[in-house]
Amino acid sequence: MAEPETQNGYLDVGGSFLKELPSSIERYPYEGERSFLRIFNLKLNSHESSGHEKDNFILFHTSREMIETLLNPDNESTTLTKNCSSFDLDEELILIKMPSPEHSSAIAAVDHAIMAAILPMGLFDSLNGYPNATIQGQTRGKQPDQGWGSIRPPCGCKRTPSVVLEVAWSDSHSKLNSDVRFWLNPADGNAKTCLTLRVDKRQPAIRIENWRPQNGRPHRVQMIQVTKVSNHITVTNDPLTIPFEDLFLRAPSTPAERDIEISHQALQVIAEKIWDVQGF
Template sequence: MMMPPGTSLLGGDDILEGLPPSTHRYQYECEQQFLDVMFREHDLWSRGETNEFVVFINLDERTFHRGFLESSEKLINNSWQSYSSLSQCLHARMKTGTHEELHFAFYDLLREKLVPMGLGHSLHRQGGRTTSGGPKGKQADNGLYPRRLPPGRTDKWPSVVIEVAFSESKTKLRCDLDWWLSQSNGDVKTAISLSTNKSKREIIIEAREMVEGSKGRAPALQQQVVIRKQTADSITSVTNAPFTIAFESLLLRPTTQPAEGDLELTEDDLQKLAEEVWETQSFRDRTMEMGDHLSEDGM
């Protein structure tokens, strides 16, 4: 059952902070109802009649564990993004071929930078794994951490988090990045957002980190790169290149040999990334079936 637009969601909990006011809300009933709603919402989204998010309320923790964490249904596992036992709310998102292409292409680019350092196989990926912070659980689109962790460090939190969304959801995206940084007690060093636009060729890449301010440490924007192309035949422009990920933030150790260093994504790297993503965007996303992205290997 869809809830009236004025229904309160937060209940003292900030897990849904940043969601567009138009986000549809439903009373959770069962796994089949969740699937039916997601297919129906995807149809509305593909016609431009709603945003990419859906909220389910009155979902207790036991039902969440049974229906989502223990579910064998891949679409259920891949669709939910965050859950709070405090407010008993679950926030789901419709993923598309563009989402998948963007975060896979970005990871491939990072790995290309590690290969000349002899570190091409030095990372674990954490996409699709639930991470808990207090009463809340979240899944990142991609989480990276070194295969060899420093003493005392566990793999609960990735060292670098990557979240992907459409640019229309940038407020929610920023809130998600800040959650990873603030809840991990310093374990997440850098939180990266990759946002693409549904209606034009534009990708914005941002990095947020914890920095010291007048009121103590808080998440803050550290880098922003904008990649644009006016038409299919025009030149791709990149503003504020390179995009840099600190070696120590990702690998959790200082460099030990001359070949090692920060990962710098150059203007040329970013142009190629964007072109690869734009080849799959707009036209395909409007017509693809909701389950199409599940046919490819997930993480």
């Protein structure tokens, strides 16, 4: 059965960016830094004590002018700017992500796997990482959980990530779909590949989806599942493949340069690192 908004591996374009996120994401008016920190810390402490929060996000509503002021890059970094996942000036919304050990371990594990895959190509020092770098489109912006791009992009290309990663709990369909739309929209993220990683809260299972633009729409070209039952780990549809040109924005120029492949074993390691933090 197709997930909402997904038909034949394609995502519909357009629609709301943040306004139609799941109702499980708590919503508050932004009423100044003191009020924001109180809500943020209450949510953070609740998550750390229970480990079973419905969502790792909070949505704040405020004016367009306030968003521009709060996220002005010339201002000193704050808790809000460090944890701002997304914003939309037209919808007047800011999405804040709550840090968690599961989230951090997933990001680090995928980053390590990608860097290990390009090491034999002699390109380890040719790639930039973009953890939590704000990429702004026309009226909205996002921070990827992680992003990668060439240190020396071709003339005319911006220094922004060409491959990005977004991590969320497995029930966050609309959140991740919104992320994919942003990153693969030429007017917004303008990435070539968007990877999403869904972590199951209740059992040792992760799902990685590989999205690329096709026919003007985001298209899921690959879906990998890693599960564990009775200490037996199953990986489906491996390896995870990222086209070389998507990552470096150029064609391979030596025999060693090829598409990036995250192997069966590497995918298993990614999952095990996440499960270790979850206690599975």
